[in-house]
Amino acid sequence: MKSIVNAFVRITVASLLIALVSIASQAQTAAAAAADTSGKLQIAQLDRLASKAAEFINVNMDERLLRLVPSVLSNDPEEKDVKEVIAGLRGIYVKRFEFDNEGAYGAGDLEAIRAQLSPPNWSRIVEIRSRRDGENIEVYLLTNGGRVDGLVVLSSEPKELMVINIVGSIDLDKLAKLRGQFGVPEDLEYETKPRTKRQ
Amino acid sequence: MRKKHLAHLHMAVVALGFLSSLAFAASGASAKGIEFKDVVKLIERHYGVKQQGLSFAARAGIKIGKIVVDRKTRYSEYGSVKFALFEDQDFSRPSGGVGFGAAMSSVLQPEWQPLVEVRSGQDAEQVFVYLKEAGKVFKVLVITLGERDGVAVQVDIKPDKLAQLLKNPDTAGKILTDEATEDSSPE
Numbered sequence: 601m602k603s604i605v606n607a608f609v610r611i612t613v614a615s616l617l618i619a620l621v622s623i624a625s626q627a628q629t630a631a632a633a634a635a636d637t638s639g640k641l642q643i644a645q646l647d648r649l650a651s652k653a654a655e656f657i658n659v660n661m662d663e664r665l666l667r668l669v670p671s672v673l674s675n676d677p678e679e680k681d682v683k684e685v686i687a688g689l690r691g692i693y694v695k696r697f698e699f700d701n702e703g704a705y706g707a708g709d710l711e712a713i714r715a716q717l718s719p720p721n722w723s724r725i726v727e728i729r730s731r732r733d734g735e736n737i738e739v740y741l742l743t744n745g746g747r748v749d750g751l752v753v754l755s756s757e758p759k760e761l762m763v764i765n766i767v768g769s770i771d772l773d774k775l776a777k778l779r780g781q782f783g784v785p786e787d788l789e790y791e792t793k794p795r796t797k798r799q
Numbered sequence: 800m801r802k803k804h805l806a807h808l809h810m811a812v813v814a815l816g817f818l819s820s821l822a823f824a825a826s827g828a829s830a831k832g833i834e835f836k837d838v839v840k841l842i843e844r845h846y847g848v849k850q851q852g853l854s855f856a857a858r859a860g861i862k863i864g865k866i867v868v869d870r871k872t873r874y875s876e877y878g879s880v881k882f883a884l885f886e887d888q889d890f891s892r893p894s895g896g897v898g899f900g901a902a903m904s905s906v907l908q909p910e911w912q913p914l915v916e917v918r919s920g921q922d923a924e925q926v927f928v929y930l931k932e933a934g935k936v937f938k939v940l941v942i943t944l945g946e947r948d949g950v951a952v953q954v955d956i957k958p959d960k961l962a963q964l965l966k967n968p969d970t971a972g973k974i975l976t977d978e979a980t981e982d983s984s985p986e
Binding site: 647650651653654655656657658659660661662664665666668669671672700781782783 | 898900901912913914915916917918919920930932958959961962963965966967968969
């Protein structure tokens with residue numbers, strides 16, 4: 601009787617542990633794979649910074665929502681361009697934090713993002729670092745056979761942090777049309793031509 | 800010795816029961832769905848506040864009294880409007896260590912999809928917008944919380960209306976709340 605009960609307990613505990621390890625492992629693998637190939641980053645971990653932020657904007661628009669947009673855009677040249685840009689996208693995700701004080705976020709927060717933007721899938725095409733005001737801007741592209749399939753703008757200042765993740769086929773020349781719409785900040789400054797600059 | 804065996808057996812049964820209850824809870828929640836009243840309860844529990852009923856709001860002479868009157872007008876645009884008002888209550892002391900956004904996400908997702916969250920420190924206002932597809936319409940849930948007031952609104956909107964709102968998602972919550980709750984009767 602004793603041995604049967606002990607075996608039953610061990611099997612139950614072992615099953616529980618195996619299930620937990622398996623779930624954690626699958627989640628990690630799925631996250632890494634998703635970031636590499638789909639173009640969608642895992643940035644939910646930044647949400648914990650929201651409680652420290654004076655201003656916080658978090659926008660999540662997936663493909664299903666973006667597919668609704670063209671129906672309400674007209675055919676005037678401006679909106680036609682927006683329609684064309686939107687047509688190839690599978691998601692727009694924006695997180696923007698403004699803090700009252702410096703040091704609200706750490707280097708680890710940025711590294712967790714950069715770790716998902718590694719070659720060969722991703723390449724950093726713009727890096728601007730300003731020692732004067734502590735502003736850093738990095739632009740990364742996900743390319744497949746010459747086609748741009750994803751873009752990330754990572755902008756950090758002592759009191760500001762912003763991540764923009766645009767997923768899908770992107771026409772870089774028309775990307776600026778999204779400024780001020782769909783959660784993309786109006787004042788976003790970025791370039792999509794390769795550049796590295798330290799001021 | 801027999802007691803020890805029984806204790807082990809008890810542990811095993813508890814462990815199995817725990818696993819079964821997890822599976823049951825997951826399937827049960829998805830089958831029933833998250834309703835508006837669940838969201839209201841979450842706000843009440845998280846902040847230790849209490850929503851005012853329609854009769855209270857009407858007696859107090861605040862807008863919500865008129866919403867009931869104008870419901871037919873709004874129904875023409877929004878298939879359904881659900882509304883909860885929290886007036887002159889303290890939203891500055893959330894319970895537990897979890898932020899309201901995280902608490903909301905743990906309850907609403909994956910059934911409801913978060914569209915936008917805007918938090919402004921200047922006026923201590925938080926706006927959360929969640930979406931759920933429901934046949935030919937979208938159910939949109941907007942929760943706006945200030946320091947002393949809060950409002951939760953759930954409306955059904957058509958895809959074209961939603962598409963308009965998506966152009967400026969950071970103002971979508973405010974626009975929907977204002978439109979769904981404003982007095983639309985002639986002056």
